[in-house]
Amino acid sequence: MTDKTAAVLAGTAADTIQALNHATLGRQLDWEYPGDAYSVTGGLAHMAGMLPQAIEQIARLLKRLEEEGHLKSDRDTLGDDLEAAYAGLTIASGAAETLCGALNRAQHGLGAIAYKD
Template identity: 80%
Template sequence: MTDKTPAQLADTAGDAIRALNHATLSTRPDWEYPGDAYSVVGNLAYMAGMLPQAIEQITQLLTTLEGENHLKSDRDTLGDDLEAAYAGLHIAAGAAETLRGALTRAQNGLGAVAYKD
């Protein structure tokens, strides 16, 4: 377990992707072969596969808070705000699953690709 909050963990994940973006900008000793890309794509597929559960648990939190009448809107449009939030979360979960599938397909393709001198 961790002492970090869910928001802090999401921030850490974002920082890790930012670092990945920087690490893949140019060739380096650990980023020069197809196997390197295969590993990164596989790890990204794993990450994307975990997102729907996190999104569902966010939705569950909001649903619980809504059911307990613990939510309000600063714009006095709570119903519309929650409708937008739930719709966005639903779309995001589907997009994450689509992303996982696409990355898995890419990794499968990379499985047969090798470096040639």
């Protein structure tokens, strides 16, 4: 377990993806061969596969706080704001599942590709 908050961990994940973006900009150490693309694609698929659980847990937190009467809206539109939040989280979860499937498909295709001198 970690002593970091969920918000800190989400920020760390975003920072890690940003670092990955920089690491894959061009020909660099460990970024030269099809196997490198295969490995990174697999890691991204694994990450995407875990997103629906995190998204569901966000929705569960909101639902609990809503049921306990601990939510308000700065715009006096709590119902509409929650509806937008729940809809967005549902769409995000489905998109993450789609992303995971697409990355798994890409990795499967990459599995047969090799470097040619």
